[in-house]
Amino acid sequence: MSNKQTRTDVILIGAGIMSATLGTLLKELVPDWEITVFEKLANAGEESSNEWNNAGTGHAALCELNYTVEKPDGSIDISKAIKINEQFQVSTQFWSYLVNRNLIRNPQDFIMPLPHMSLVQGEQNVTFLKKRFEALSNNPLFQGMEFSDDPGKLMEWLPLIMKERTSNEPIAATKIDSGTDVNFGALTRMLFDHLKSKNVDIKFKHNIDDIKRTSDGSWELKVRNVDSGKVERHTAKFVFIGGGGGSLHLLQQSGIPEGKHIGGFPVSGLFMVCNNPDVVAQHHAKVYGKAKVGAPPMSVPHLDTRFIDNKKSLLFGPFAGFSPKFLKTGSMFDLLGTVKPNNVLTMLSAGAKNVPLTKYLIEQVMLSKEKRMEELREFIPNAKSEDWDIVVAGQRVQVIKDTAAGKGTLQFGTEVVSAADGSIAALLGASPGASTAVHVMLEVIKKCFPQHVKAWEPKIKEMIPSYGMSLVENPELIDEIHTSTAQTLGLEGKKQYAYA
Template sequence: MSNRQTKTDVILIGAGIMSATLGSLLKELVPDWEITVFEKLANAGEESSNEWNNAGTGHAALCELNYTVEKPDGSIDISKAINVNEQFQVSRQFWSYLVDSNLIRNPQDFIMPLPHMSLVQGEQNVSFLKRRYEAMSNNPLFQGMEFSDNPEKLMEWIPLIMQERTSNEPIAATKIDSGTDVNFGALTRMMFDHLKSKNVEIKYKHSVNNMKRTRDGSWELKVQNLDSGTVERHTAKFVFIGGGGGSLHLLQKSGIPEGKHIGGFPVSGLFMVCNNPDIVAQHHAKVYGKAPVGAPPMSVPHLDTRFIDNKKSLLFGPFAGFSPKFLKTGSVFDLITSVKPNNLVTMLASGAKNVPLTKYLIQQVMLSKEKRMEELREFVPNAKSEDWDLLVAGQRVQVIKDTPAGKGTLQFGTEVISAADGSIAALLGASPGASTAVSVMLEVMNRCFPQYMKEWEPKIKEMIPSYGVSLLKKPELIREIHASTARTLGLGEKELQLAR
């Protein structure tokens, strides 16, 4: 064991998109603060942020039907869709600032324009989609959305999906050209390259094993060098835990009261990947359907064009699975060791409430490749088994906590947990995750650095012009942001036309 001890201003645990974003924001606001990053793996963006471990959708609620809920009177509540879209606009503005400032380059390496579509079948679902379209298309955030239930028009939009479709069931889709495919792995690596050039110390193959408060209110972390086996102690005034599924265990080790009575439920994902370039070339969109009854929101089926390593790919999924690991590179003991005396009742209550979910996950795990192909054929009727391979994607840990709705409520969003004094914060949860990273990290800063926010505000507004403003009340600002970010990020003429 080493007796080496170092002090720094900020420690970021995990080299994913969240730590990359928080580090980049802080380096612009307070360049003289010292920042150290610890990552268990050998490179940045290798777990949840990796391009093969998530859907790569720029989540802006353009196509995701689970963000728009049908109310008892038949009207469509789009408030969550508005919130998610506004958060994505914040991310686009910050990414544009990084490109304009030459802090990262070649935006086409991490973001590409791609139509986002919703597709439904059956009279009831078509009616729902039409009402959703009517509620959203008049909103300036969703300008340019189209609806069609005409098979000829749908053949133009999605030929691969419409070819050889024999069902007489009504079918309809919405399409909006301002959608994006985002390679969060590439973006994460770019941002860490930038941070390294700003003298941020990034320690790969270093695992944070424990942490405790010191007398002066700082945090002392026990960190193991996985190559040498030596253990070092690092102290910081502020710690951010951005370790994906691994964040829950570290939050528990912190001992802060806010981390008690919180559990996690891991869900793994699998995708089918097309290995036939001729088929890949026939599809150009992200097409989201409706989740089956009893399926969790993250299991909404979608057929996605992806751009990875400058190559066009086609993925279908996700198929849910279960593993007790909290990370793809984690341990089979992750789930059981996360159960503590303070969250045992919460976890048991959640288990009792979520029997249908457990049953659904077991069914998904047991699916053969041919059964998965049958689900794919709901989207691509003539899909052939030899043209598709199975890919294991990332692990997502859904937050379980006590809420006004009851004990052991399973949450499907992103949660920030922070100490009352703002000295430590952790990010838990899943979708919309990476797409809203900038908004989430601004929330972390508001909670943990309230004494600096007024001083930082002018610079934040330079980076994010809409900061502190409701875009919904400023249609002209929406058009301005759409146009400027589309131009900087190279998102195409269609979006620039929509912004005019």
């Protein structure tokens, strides 16, 4: 064991999209701060941020039906859709800033224009989709959205899905061309390459064994080199825990009161992937359906065109599953290891409340490939089993905590937990996650560096022109941002309809 101790200004745990984004923001705001990154794996963006471990959707609520809820009076609540759309616009503005200053290059390597569509079947669902379309299309953030229940028009939009469809059930879709496919793995690696050029110390294959508070209020990390077993101690005034599913365990180790009474429930995912060029050429969109009754929101079925390593493929899923691991590369004891005296009642309450979810996940685990093909054929009636393979996606840990809704409430979303003094923060949760990384990390900055925010504001506004403003209340700013980001990121005039 080594007694070597190193002091730095900021420590980022985990080399995913969140740490990459926070590190890049801080380097723009305070270039002279020293930043160290620790990652257990050999490369950046290998867990949740990896392109094969997430859906690659630029989540802007253009097609995800779970962001628009039907209220008891039959009207559609679009407040969450507006919020998520505005948060995604924050990300595109920041990425544009980085491209414009040559801090990252070749945006087509991480973002591509791709229509986003919602597809539903059945009279009740068609009525819902039409109401949703009317509510959204009147909003300046969702300009350009189209609705159709005409089979001829749907065949034009969705040839692969409509071909050989024999059902007489009503079917409808909405389409908006301003959607995107985002390769978060590629973006994460670009950002870490940039940080390395700015003298950020990135240590791969380094695991955090312990986190504790020192007498002067700093945080001391016991860090182990995975290969050599050598242990070092690193101290920082501020620590960000961005370790995906591994964040909960590290938050608990910190001992901060804000981390108590919080648990995690892991959900694993599988996708079906098609690389047959004849099939791939017939579909050019991200098409989201409705989640089955009892299914978690992140299990909404969708058929996606993906651009990975300059290759176009189709993904369908996700099929949910259960594993006690909190990371794809984690341990079978991860779930058990996070059950503590302060959260055991919270966890048990969640278990009692979510019996249907548990049953659903067990059923999903038991599905054969042919059963999964049957679900795929609800989207693509003539799908052939030999054209599709199974890819194991990432683990997502849903937050469990006590809320006004009751003890042990399962949270579907992204949450930041930070100490009262702002010296440590952890990111927990899942979707829309990566798409809203810039917004989420700006929230971390506001919470953890309140004494600096006023001085940093001009620079933040330079990076994100809409910072501090509501886009929905400034339609002219929406047009300006859409035009400039589309131009910078190469999202304009590139409609690649293979069937047009």
